[in-house]
Amino acid sequence: xxxxxxxxxxxxxxxxxxxxxxxxxVIIASAMIAVYLSQQRGAELPDWPGDLQAALKQAxxxxxxxxxxxxxxxxxxxARNMSTKTLRKNTGKIxxxxxxxxxxxxxxxxxxxxxYNVLMLPTFLLxxxxxxxxxxxxxxxxEMPFKQGFLGCTELKP
Numbered sequence: 001x002x003x004x005x006x007x008x009x010x011x012x013x014x015x016x017x018x019x020x021x022x023x024x025x026v027i028i029a030s031a032m033i034a035v036y037l038s039q040q041r042g043a044e045l046p047d048w049p050g051d052l053q054a055a056l057k058q059a060x061x062x063x064x065x066x067x068x069x070x071x072x073x074x075x076x077x078x079a080r081n082m083s084t085k086t087l088r089k090n091t092g093k094i095x096x097x098x099x100x101x102x103x104x105x106x107x108x109x110x111x112x113x114x115x116y117n118v119l120m121l122p123t124f125l126l127x128x129x130x131x132x133x134x135x136x137x138x139x140x141x142x143e144m145p146f147k148q149g150f151l152g153c154t155e156l157k158p
Contacts, residue, residue: 059129073105
């Protein structure tokens with residue numbers, strides 16, 4: 001019996017991949033792609049207006065404070081986590097304090113980001129009606145520190 005007859009392949013040819021192995025590899029690759037894409041999309045940022053000047057004008061008229069969320073474009077995983085893990089759980093506090101909320105997405109080199117000395121994203125700023133920073137939080141902030149240490153602030157903390 002020669003080698004060609006026993007393997008059903010010509011001498012010197014590469015062995016064919018078994019059909020079952022190929023299907024298995026396609027399923028694994030598809031699952032990995034699906035996981036990657038779901039992580040990239042992640043949670044959405046809040047649907048807050050993006051006009052800081054209008055928010056400051058409203059804050060002056062109504063004697064309120066402005067909660068400004070500065071995030072990258074596209075938003076980082078930290079920004080998306082802030083949206084799902086911190087902001088959603090503090091919606092009641094944000095509404096009860098009657099903050100005017102603003103979301104601005106951009107780059108640290110944008111004029112507004114430079115004006116407020118934003119060195120890292122995401123950054124939360126609590127502003128008075130004049131646009132003065134009362135409090136600042138950088139990066140991911142958990143639910144309770146955000147509620148107690150950030151939203152409850154009335155003066156800039158060193």
